[in-house]
Amino acid sequence: MSGINYSEKIPNNVNLSSDRALQRALEHWQPNYLKWWQEMGPESSQNFDVYLRTAVSVQPDGWAHFDHVKMPDYRWGIFLAPQDGNRKVHFGENIGKDVWQEAPGEYRANLRRIIVTQGDTEPASVEQQRHLGLTAPSQYDLRNLFQVNVEEGRHLWAMVYLLHRYFGRDGREEADALLQRNSGDEDSPRILGAFNEKTPDWLAFFMFTYFTDRDGKFQLCALAESAFDPLARTTKFMLTEEAHHMFVGESGVSRVLQRTAEVMNELKTDNPAAVRAAGVIDLPTIQRYLNFHYSVTIDLFGADQSSNAAIFYSSGLKGRYEEGKRTDDHMLKNDTYTVLEVANGQMRDIEVPMLNALNEVLRDDFIKDSMAGVGRWNKVLEKNGIAFRLQVPHKAFNRQIGTLAGIKVSPQGEVLTDEQWKAHEREWLPTAEDRAFVASLMGRVVEPGKFANWIAPPVIGVNRQPLNFDYVRFN
Numbered sequence: 001m002s003g004i005n006y007s008e009k010i011p012n013n014v015n016l017s018s019d020r021a022l023q024r025a026l027e028h029w030q031p032n033y034l035k036w037w038q039e040m041g042p043e044s045s046q047n048f049d050v051y052l053r054t055a056v057s058v059q060p061d062g063w064a065h066f067d068h069v070k071m072p073d074y075r076w077g078i079f080l081a082p083q084d085g086n087r088k089v090h091f092g093e094n095i096g097k098d099v100w101q102e103a104p105g106e107y108r109a110n111l112r113r114i115i116v117t118q119g120d121t122e123p124a125s126v127e128q129q130r131h132l133g134l135t136a137p138s139q140y141d142l143r144n145l146f147q148v149n150v151e152e153g154r155h156l157w158a159m160v161y162l163l164h165r166y167f168g169r170d171g172r173e174e175a176d177a178l179l180q181r182n183s184g185d186e187d188s189p190r191i192l193g194a195f196n197e198k199t200p201d202w203l204a205f206f207m208f209t210y211f212t213d214r215d216g217k218f219q220l221c222a223l224a225e226s227a228f229d230p231l232a233r234t235t236k237f238m239l240t241e242e243a244h245h246m247f248v249g250e251s252g253v254s255r256v257l258q259r260t261a262e263v264m265n266e267l268k269t270d271n272p273a274a275v276r277a278a279g280v281i282d283l284p285t286i287q288r289y290l291n292f293h294y295s296v297t298i299d300l301f302g303a304d305q306s307s308n309a310a311i312f313y314s315s316g317l318k319g320r321y322e323e324g325k326r327t328d329d330h331m332l333k334n335d336t337y338t339v340l341e342v343a344n345g346q347m348r349d350i351e352v353p354m355l356n357a358l359n360e361v362l363r364d365d366f367i368k369d370s371m372a373g374v375g376r377w378n379k380v381l382e383k384n385g386i387a388f389r390l391q392v393p394h395k396a397f398n399r400q401i402g403t404l405a406g407i408k409v410s411p412q413g414e415v416l417t418d419e420q421w422k423a424h425e426r427e428w429l430p431t432a433e434d435r436a437f438v439a440s441l442m443g444r445v446v447e448p449g450k451f452a453n454w455i456a457p458p459v460i461g462v463n464r465q466p467l468n469f470d471y472v473r474f475n
Contacts, residue, residue, distance in 0.1 A: 003056070004055060004056055004077065009027060009030070010027065010030065010076075010077055010078065011075045012078040013080060016078065022165055025164050025172060029172075029176070033156075033179065034072065036123065036179045037072060037153065040123070040182065041126055042071065042130060042133050042145070042146060042149055044133070045133050045146065047475045048070065048472050048475065049069065049070060049473040050068065050070070050472050051066060051463075051465070051471045051472070052066070052069050052143075052146065052150060053065065053066050053147065054066075054067070054069070054074070055079055055154075058079050058080065058082060059082075060240065063240065066463045071149070074153070076157050078157060078161040079154075080237060081233045081236035081237045090225070090323065090324060091225065091313065091316060091319050091320075091323050092319075092330070092331065093331070094227060094315070094316045095316075095330060095331065099227050099228070102166065103166045107315050108167070111167075111317055112163070112167050112170065114223065115231065116163070116177075116178070116191075118235075119155075119163070119175075119178050120181065120195070121190070122152045122153070122155040122156040122159065123178060123179065124181075124190040124192075125148075125152050125213075126149050127184075127190075128195065128197070128208070129149060129205060129208075131200075132145055132201075132202065132205055133145060133146070134444060135201070135202065135443065135444055137202060137442075137445055137451055138450060138452065138457070139446055139447075139449075139469075139470070139471040140457075140458060140461065140462065140467060140471055141202070141252070141455075142446070142472050143471035146472070147244065148245050151245070155241070158235075158237075161234070162231060162234060166230065183195055183196055184196045184198065193296070193401075194296045194297060194299065201435070201438045201439050201442050202252070203253075203256060203281060203285075203286070203438050205252070206248070206256065207249065207292075209245050209249030209252070210246060210249025210250050210253060210373060211249070211294050211297040211370060213242060213245040213246050213249060214246055214249075214297070214369060215297050215366060216245070217242050217243075218301075218321055218362055219300075219362075220239050220242060221235075221322065222319055222321055225319025225323040225324075226317055227315075227316030228316075250373050251458060254377055254380050255456040256281055256454065257286065257377055258380050258384070258456040259454055259455050260275065260282065260283060260454075261380065261386050263275060263278045264386060265384060266278075270386070270387075272285070276437060279454060281437075281438060281454055283381075283388045284427075285430070285438065286390065287391070288427075288428060288434060290390055291393045291398065291428055291429055292429050294370065295393060296398075298363055298366065298399070299399060299402075301360070301366065302359040303401060303403070304359060304363075304403050304404070305339065305356045305359075305360075305403070306358070307356060309357075309358040309359045310355035312358075313355060314331075320362065321362060332353075332354045332355050336353060336354055337353075337360060338350070338352075339352055339360050339403070340403070341404075342396075342409075342415055346415065347409070347413065359402075374391075377390055378390055394409060394410070394412060396409040396413060397413075397428075408420070411428055448467075448469060449467050449468030
């Protein structure tokens with residue numbers, strides 16, 4: 001079942017045609033999805049021919065086909081990784097039993113909640129990025145944005161299939177609601193805070209795809225361990241697409257840094273005002289954007305102590321990152337983990353039951369992974385002879401979720417008074433003036449092979465095409 005049937009109205013590798021009721025239900029949902037795409041997807045782009053990759057197999061090697069296609073004609077569908085008939089539950093209280101092919105009654109509500117929350121993030125990011133195409137710094141970048149958008153749309157399809165197939169009327173209602181909530185809407189916002197933030201410019205987009213799509217990677221990896229086999233197989237295939245989204249973010253920020261470093265060396269200055277006057281983004285502003293997107297993203301992992309996280313793990317619904325590589329008993333009833341708390345104005349480590357700290361375990365895995373990429377960004381500065389180094393802020397900085405919510409902490413981890421925070425907030429988080437300056441650089445560049453002044457070209461084109469390739473044909 002590695003190939004994908006593209007002759008169907010809804011491309012799939014789940015033999016959808018053998019379940020007529022399910023097929024009809026999804027075909028009823030499909031026009032609503034396309035209406036949402038027209039209204040909330042990439043603005044003024046419906047007639048562009050975009051050089052997109054489409055999955056043609058779910059095998060890790062050679063699963064994508066590249067060609068020009070109009071985005072509303074993109075073959076969204078339902079693709080699950082191959083089934084392993086010998087797979088067993090490998091963590092929690094059901095360890096050693098066969099994985100489930102249907103949703104067990106006692107876990108049904110929690111499974112549905114997990115799937116809805118994951119599903120809600122996918123269209124949200126498309127909505128957040130809706131206007132970015134109007135200010136793309138190159139055709140190459142415009143194409144990458146659109147690739148991210150269509151794949152987030154497919155990830156929505158992945159979750160909607162699970163809701164329709166395994167959760168009856170409740171699932172169908174939840175699938176409809178995924179198209180009724182909108183990012184930032186006052187009356188019907190998206191479920192998670194980070195997905196109601198604006199993504200107003202391309203520096204924000206690159207930070208979002210680096211940090212927030214990395215949260216997606218860790219959440220999907222944890223769900224790929226699930227004892228609910230259809231969810232595990234769905235998220236395994238989603239991960240092959242998520243890697244590109246993080247690449248767009250990491251390489252995008254690297255190219256911004258490269259261009260800024262070139263201008264700093266040409267001008268022989270590190271003065272932010274002089275750097276801005278030359279039409280590139282100064283390094284302190286990049287650091288403030290990093291601080292914001294990083295802190296908003298680590299909140300997505302949830303409260304540092306969570307009974308729900310314990311229930312999800314013990315039930316076998318959601319594992320840890322790389323669960324199979326860990327050498328403990330995979331039940332964790334006697335294990336502890338260190339979390340932070342602030343008491344009497346001091347931050348301190350406390351030991352808590354690991355089962356209750358699994359959000360924090362996943363957050364710490366994410367932090368380690370994020371720091372590695374920031375290290376690679378700093379190598380760009382180092383190679384250009386620039387002394388400035390980007391830093392990941394302390395994990396208590398600018399937190400709105402959990403024990404640390406609302407505590408005023410500097411990027412270095414010092415607990416502050418409200419007055420101290422207010423005195424330095426403009427140094428640490430993007431100001432309205434920062435955002436206005438970055439917005440002022442955002443002019444659309446659409447001539448093949450040309451790039452906006454504030455960003456360097458990539459090292460290599462998409463699918464090894466030349467940089468002056470027609471990535472987007474404006475019809």
